[in-house]
Amino acid sequence: MTIQWSWGIFNRMVEHAQERLDRIFAAIADPTRRAILRVLRDHPATITEIARPFPVSLNAISKHVMVLERAGLLHREIQGREHHCTIEPRPLREANQWLEHYRQFWEERLDALEVYVARKFKSSRKGTPHGKLQ
Amino acid sequence: MTIQWSWGIFNRMVEHAQERLDRIFAAIADPTRRAILRVLRDHPATITEIARPFPVSLNAISKHVMVLERAGLLHREIQGREHHCTIEPRPLREANQWLEHYRQFWEERLDALEVYVARKFKSSRKGTPHGKLQ
Numbered sequence: 001m002t003i004q005w006s007w008g009i010f011n012r013m014v015e016h017a018q019e020r021l022d023r024i025f026a027a028i029a030d031p032t033r034r035a036i037l038r039v040l041r042d043h044p045a046t047i048t049e050i051a052r053p054f055p056v057s058l059n060a061i062s063k064h065v066m067v068l069e070r071a072g073l074l075h076r077e078i079q080g081r082e083h084h085c086t087i088e089p090r091p092l093r094e095a096n097q098w099l100e101h102y103r104q105f106w107e108e109r110l111d112a113l114e115v116y117v118a119r120k121f122k123s124s125r126k127g128t129p130h131g132k133l134q
Numbered sequence: 135m136t137i138q139w140s141w142g143i144f145n146r147m148v149e150h151a152q153e154r155l156d157r158i159f160a161a162i163a164d165p166t167r168r169a170i171l172r173v174l175r176d177h178p179a180t181i182t183e184i185a186r187p188f189p190v191s192l193n194a195i196s197k198h199v200m201v202l203e204r205a206g207l208l209h210r211e212i213q214g215r216e217h218h219c220t221i222e223p224r225p226l227r228e229a230n231q232w233l234e235h236y237r238q239f240w241e242e243r244l245d246a247l248e249v250y251v252a253r254k255f256k257s258s259r260k261g262t263p264h265g266k267l268q
Contacts, residue, residue: 025163106223
């Protein structure tokens with residue numbers, strides 16, 4: 001009974017982590033939302049300040065801010081009429097942790113490519129009289 | 135004239151990189167697609183083999199494979215009736231490069247949190263007679 005209960009909790013935790021990753025990656029799959037994060041990386045800003053450089057409506061920016069907020073990437077503090085936004089980098093660390101599982105894989109590929117290029121370069125040097133590339 | 139032309143090419147390159155990031159992040163914003171990449175990380179596989187552990191139709195898996203392929207994350211080789219799939223980790227490296235711009239930011243936050251916890255621990259040790267936490 002205890003095992004079943006723990007297994008249930010474990011499954012729910014895994015599901016929850018998956019749903020969080022879904023929301024994080026979906027949030028950063030948009031160029032405007034990535035640009036908003038870029039602005040907030042430098043300093044906190046109100047929604048009006050965030051919207052200024054973008055050629056879209058304040059309403060559109062507000063929707064993008066909401067998506068970032070739901071993904072946990074943005075913290076909003078309401079002071080009177082102003083909504084002050086700050087970046088929350090923790091979900092980006094979660095995204096990075098997922099990508100890390102593949103780091104070894106892409107690094108191996110690049111190493112293999114480097115070895116291939118180095119070999120090609122070496123054999124082409126042998127083939128030419130003054131070590132010049134053909 | 136030359137400057138305008140170069141500026142146009144530069145803008146197109148930036149747009150192209152943005153569109154690629156959109157497709158990459160959207161592709162990995164789905165738990166089934168992340169699970170497919172997890173399978174392919176270990177070994178290449180046909181679509182039938184990929185579909186086996188999933189409780190969804192072969193058609194649904196085929197659509198997920200197509201999304202991964204469009205994002206450049208999967209390479210498909212057709213041999214007769216079989217579609218052999220391998221993972222292409224290069225786009226994951228691109229995603230990682232985008233995230234790296236925020237690494238310093240999340241690491242600073244964590245450092246600040248560690249300092250805070252260490253101080254709290256120290257002050258609570260001072261407050262108790264035998265260095266026990268309250």
